[in-house]
Amino acid sequence: MPKRNKRVLLVDDDAMVRIGLKTLVDWSGHGYQLIGEAENGTQALEIARREQPEIVITDMKMPGMDGVALIRALQEIQPPPYVVALSGYDDFLLVREAMKQGAKDYLLKLELTPETLLQSLAGAPDAPNYMPQPDQTMLRSRVLRDLIFHFYLNEDDLEKRLQEAGICWTGETVYCLLLKAGELFRFEEATEEECHTLLFSIRNIAEEIVGACLDAVSTEGKTGELYILGVLRPELAGQDADVLVEQTAHRLHDMLQQYVDVSCTIGIGQGENTAGGMAEACSRASDAMRSRFYRLNDPVIWWQADLCPQIEPETFSTTEARRLLTEGISSLSAETVDEAINLVQKAAARQHWTQRNAYAVAFALAVTVQDCLEACGLDISSQMPRSHGDLLRWMDLHHMGDVRDWLERLRQDLLEYIQKERADGKQAVVRRAQDILTQRFCGEITLPELAEQLDLTPGYLSALMKKYTGKTFSEYLTYLRIEQAKKLLRETNDKIYAVAVAVGYEDAFYFSRIFKRETGMTPGDWRKRAEQRGDAL
Secondary structure: OOEOOEEEEEEOOOHHHHHHHHHHOOOHHHOEEEEEEEOOHHHHHHHHHHHOOOEEEEEOOOOOOOHHHHHHHHOOOOOOOEEEEEEOOOOHHHHHHHHHHOOOEEEEHHHOOHHHHHHHHOOOOOOOEOOOOOOHHHHHHHHHHHHHOOOOOOHHHHHHHHHHOOOOOOOOEEEEEEEEEOOOHHHHHOOHHHHHHHHHHHHHHHHHHHHOOEEEEEEEOOOOEEEEEEEEOHHHOOOOHHHHHHHHHHHHHHHHHHHOOOOEEEEEEEEEOOHHHHHHHHHHHHHHHHHHHHOOOOOEEEOOOOOOOOOOOOOOOOHHHHHHHHHHHHHOOHHHHHHHHHHHHHHHHHOOOOHHHHHHHHHHHHHHHHHHHHHOOOOHHHHOOOOOOOHHHHHHOOOHHHHHHHHHHHHHHHHHHHHHHHHOOHHHHHHHHHHHHHHHOOOOOOHHHHHHHOOOOHHHHHHHHHHHHOOOHHHHHHHHHHHHHHHHHHHOOOOHHHHHHHOOOOOHHHHHHHHHHHHOOOHHHHHHHHHHHOOOO
16 A cells, blocks of 8 residues: 655744745645644644644744643654744754654754755654545546636536535635736746746745635636635634735735745636636636736736637637737747738728727737737837827727728837847847857856846747757756766766766756756766777777
């Protein structure tokens, strides 16, 4: 029978310390499961008696029952959990007493790293054998994703699946918070491991902050997106739910900026506490997020019917026009942009659009342009001076001439943008970036640092490198390092760890994994192959 993950209980009266612990490592990836957290010893003891975790990580100084008293009480549970004490430099006496009472190890908060934490937990006993059970968290995430992307047959089918996943709340109103991270280049440039860690940290912080206000579930959407769906916690009944949700969203925005240096926008939608209402709340949050292009200074955006139309108008599909716009902007093709605008203009001439339909068409095109420029780290208001910001005034349009006028302004903005990009010698900028990386790839160099040196935004530099080299910043940096590693493996007898350090990798194990991913073999095997071919000196 398989072993289950070792269950861990976190105990600290400081919520930020708990968040830090939750986001420090990928718990499930290393064989652990976080089963709860507590802000004092009394609360922790109650959870430990009920859940019987294999590991308890506890602070020493807490109100009420402190860490020493908790550790003493935990020894009465059979078998007692493996206890790790958290301490500051001035807690020596408490730590010594904790070890006497049964703690197995202690960690200094100010020196806590993923490596020291995992090393400390390695001594914990294995969890007992168990019969595998469906992963409820994964099931809930899957159902929520299907709800967001409309992967269900009908409302009855959705209702049944929500109940099977345990997503059943009391309360009249369901809220959806859609978090969209800015600076998407951070996700595109990160290695798979780094990206997973960043998303893991964002999700844990979001669940911690939102969990104080809502009973909620969450799931990832597109790159850099997190959906959180829930209802007001029962103990907060009677308070103004809208105010609490907005305050929570602002706090989440600030905490992500402070603790993981991620800027974000949060769209909020709401609906009735039914299967259909949940789907509507998610759809509204997504619509609110799309309206961010003319509300750039608002980190939290509520859905409003008059300002957040559906992305697809009623009588005209913008799919092809949006595809052409995306292709034209990314490839700097004036012809493709013209084709997209002409397609919409012809439809407008043939059809009699209502005011709302015309607004929805323009909204869809404006969002597409926003997404393309945002991916490059560019400000839409400065790049699209003629067409940006007009949509708010369109609520009073009376004839199709307004639509045609805006489309022409959009065309002029985009063609001017393309002409400027072509004239600015971006290929020369990329060559300069390549030269700098060739000189510095063995040391530490980051995308933001290189972008600042070239007077570009990181996202824009990333997009330029992908366009002109076929590789993102991180892919190009890895390419240079692996090519140099091959040279050293072929021409020297240096140990693998020495080669790793020489090309910019402090961790030889990580270097070996990257090398195998890029070449299909380990550094040692590659060197042997080179020797057999007679390549080595």
